[in-house]
Amino acid sequence: MEKTSAAAADPQPVPKKQATNSTTGAHLDEEKLKKSYIGSIDQGTTSTRFIIFDGIGQPVAQHQIEFTQMYPQSGWHEHDPKEIVTSVEQCIEKATQSFIDQGLQISDIKAVGITNQRETTVVWDTNTGEALYNAIAWPDTRTTGLVHKLKVKDGANKLHDICGLPLSTYPSSVKLVWLLKHVDAVRKAYDEARLSFGTIDTWLLYNLNGRDKGVFVTDATNASRTMFMNLHAVEYDNLLLNFFDLDRAKIRLPKIVPSSSPDAFGSLSSGPLKGLRITGCLGDQSAALVGQQGFSPGCAKNTYGTGCFLLYNVGEKPVISKHGLLATIAYDFGGKRKPVYALEGSIAVAGSGVKFLMNNLGFISRSEKISELAGSVKDNGGCIFVTAFSGLFAPYWIDDAQGTIFGITQFTERGHIARATLEATCFQTKAILDAMELDSGHKLAELAVDGGMSNSNLCMQTQANIIRIPVDRPAMRETTALGAAIAAGFAVGIWKEFDELKEINQKDRMVFVPDISKEKSAKMFKRWQRAVEMSRGWVDEDDANGDC
Known part of the structure; x- marks a missing residue:
C-alpha cells in the first residue's frame, strides 16, 4: 500500500492580505x-x-x-x-x-x-x-x-x-x-x-x-x-x-x-x-x-473545541431557524446598544473525538499527533465516522444516533479512522453552513476559525475543500478568551467603539483555499449524508437513561 508521509500531506495555507485603510478613521493607539x-x-x-x-x-x-x-x-x-x-x-x-x-x-x-x-x-x-x-x-x-x-x-x-x-x-x-x-x-x-x-x-x-x-x-x-x-x-x-x-x-x-x-x-x-x-x-x-471581530451581520466563525460551534451574526433581530439551527444572543454590550443575534450550528463532538482516539483507543499519545496520523494516508480509505457520541446536534437533532464507523475493511488502518474523525467535524460544518444559507438567504464568503483543531493544517484544508469557501485562521487563536477581555474592556473604557477593534488580532492570519474539484467535494458529502441516515435509531427509547 502506498503511504504518504505526514510532512508531504501537511497543506500550507497562504497569508491573508491585510486591510490597509479604515473607513472610520478609528485606529488603535498601540503604545497606550x-x-x-x-x-x-x-x-x-x-x-x-x-x-x-x-x-x-x-x-x-x-x-x-x-x-x-x-x-x-x-x-x-x-x-x-x-x-x-x-x-x-x-x-x-x-x-x-x-x-x-x-x-x-x-x-x-x-x-x-x-x-x-x-x-x-x-x-x-x-x-x-x-x-x-x-x-x-x-x-x-x-x-x-x-x-x-x-x-x-x-x-x-x-x-x-x-x-x-x-x-x-x-x-x-x-x-x-x-x-x-x-x-x-x-x-x-x-x-x-x-x-x-x-x-x-x-x-x-x-x-x-x-x-x-x-x-x-x-x-x-x-x-x-x-x-x-x-x-x-x-x-x-x-x-x-x-x-x-x-x-x-x-x-x-x-x-x-x-x-x-x-x-x-x-x-x-x-x-x-x-x-x-x-x-x-x-x-x-x-x-x-x-x-474574531464578528460585529457585522453576515460575519461567521467556527470554533473547533471539545465540540464545534458555528455562529453567524444576523443583526439586531433574531432569525428563528426553519432548517435545524439555533437562534441565540450573539452579544449584548448594553448602554444604548441593542442585543445582537446569531444563528448557531452546534456539533457535539469535535476535539472530544480526537481525545476518544487517544484515550479510549490508544491511537495517538497526544492530541497534536492527530494530523500526523491522519496524514499518513492519502484519504479516508472509504471510512466514514459519524461521531454521534451525544447523538447528533445541528442541523440534524437526532437524539437516538450513536457513534458509528462505516466502510471498515481489511484495508483500514488507524490513519484512515483518524482522517475520518477530522472529516466528521468538517462534514457537519458543511451541513450547518447549508442550513444557514437557507435561513439567511446569503452564502458565506469565508469562514473565520479558531480552537484546538484549527491548529491542524490538514483539518483546515479539508474544511475548505468540503465547504468550498476560504477558511481564515488567526495567528493568535485564543479568541474565546479575547472576546471576554473585549467585553470587559468596553465596560471600563479601554475601547469605546467596535471600529477600534478592527486591527486586533489581524496580523499574520492565514487562509486555506479549496484545492479539490467541486464534484469530488460533493461526492464526499453525499457519502457522509448516507452514513448519517444509517446511524439513526441506535438508542432504544425504552433503554434511555432518565426516561421518566
Whole structure:
C-alpha cells in the first residue's frame, strides 16, 4: 500500500492580505494600549485558563489547568462544581504571578472578563451556597427519554419560536428537570424554596464574589441557552417555565444582564487580584465571535473545541431557524446598544473525538499527533465516522444516533479512522453552513476559525475543500478568551467603539483555499449524508437513561 508521509500531506495555507485603510478613521493607539491589561477567565468543558491580554489583544501571561471529567454511566457527563471554582482561582494566581515576574504592575490590570462553557447546569442551596449535585455538562444525554416525552407534551411546538432552541438533551432546562425528578436533595430544596439554579457563569460569579447573594446574575448569551428566556424580550418567559413545570416562587433564577457592564458582575473577593472588577461575561461561543471581530451581520466563525460551534451574526433581530439551527444572543454590550443575534450550528463532538482516539483507543499519545496520523494516508480509505457520541446536534437533532464507523475493511488502518474523525467535524460544518444559507438567504464568503483543531493544517484544508469557501485562521487563536477581555474592556473604557477593534488580532492570519474539484467535494458529502441516515435509531427509547 502506498503511504504518504505526514510532512508531504501537511497543506500550507497562504497569508491573508491585510486591510490597509479604515473607513472610520478609528485606529488603535498601540503604545497606550500596550500599557493597559485585561484578565480573562476562560472556563471550558475540559480545562480552565486565565489569560492576561494587553490592549492590542496579545496574551502576556496565562495559566491552564485541566479538571476531572466524570462519566458515571453511559451518556452521563458531570463536573465537580467546587473543582471548577478552585481551578479558576489557581489559574488566576499562577498567571498573575507570571505577570508580576515580567516586571509588570497589578495596578495596570483594569478589569476581568469571564467566558464559560454553556448549558452546563449547577444547582445549589440558596442558604448555604453548597452545590446539591455535580454539574451536569452540556453534552450529557441522560435526558434522552425525558426529551422524547416532552416533545409530545401540549405546547411543545410553541417553544422554538419563543426561545430559539429545539427540545433536545442540549439546553439547561431538561437537565434541571432531570435533577428535580431524580435527586432528592434538589427536590427538597425546591419544595422549600431554597434552590438556586445557574449556568457556569452564574456559579463562578457567585463564588468569586465571596458567595455574595447580591451578585446572582447571568449574561444574555448564557441565559439564551437555558430554554427559559424569551429571545425577543431578553427576559424569562412564564410560558417556557410553565412548560417545564417550574414555579418561580420555588426556584431562584439569576437576573439577566448585558454581557458588558461596569457593575453588574461584582469583583474578585480574594486572591492576588482582590477587589478587581469583573466587567464582562459571555458564553464561550459568543465570546469567540467577539474575539474574531464578528460585529457585522453576515460575519461567521467556527470554533473547533471539545465540540464545534458555528455562529453567524444576523443583526439586531433574531432569525428563528426553519432548517435545524439555533437562534441565540450573539452579544449584548448594553448602554444604548441593542442585543445582537446569531444563528448557531452546534456539533457535539469535535476535539472530544480526537481525545476518544487517544484515550479510549490508544491511537495517538497526544492530541497534536492527530494530523500526523491522519496524514499518513492519502484519504479516508472509504471510512466514514459519524461521531454521534451525544447523538447528533445541528442541523440534524437526532437524539437516538450513536457513534458509528462505516466502510471498515481489511484495508483500514488507524490513519484512515483518524482522517475520518477530522472529516466528521468538517462534514457537519458543511451541513450547518447549508442550513444557514437557507435561513439567511446569503452564502458565506469565508469562514473565520479558531480552537484546538484549527491548529491542524490538514483539518483546515479539508474544511475548505468540503465547504468550498476560504477558511481564515488567526495567528493568535485564543479568541474565546479575547472576546471576554473585549467585553470587559468596553465596560471600563479601554475601547469605546467596535471600529477600534478592527486591527486586533489581524496580523499574520492565514487562509486555506479549496484545492479539490467541486464534484469530488460533493461526492464526499453525499457519502457522509448516507452514513448519517444509517446511524439513526441506535438508542432504544425504552433503554434511555432518565426516561421518566
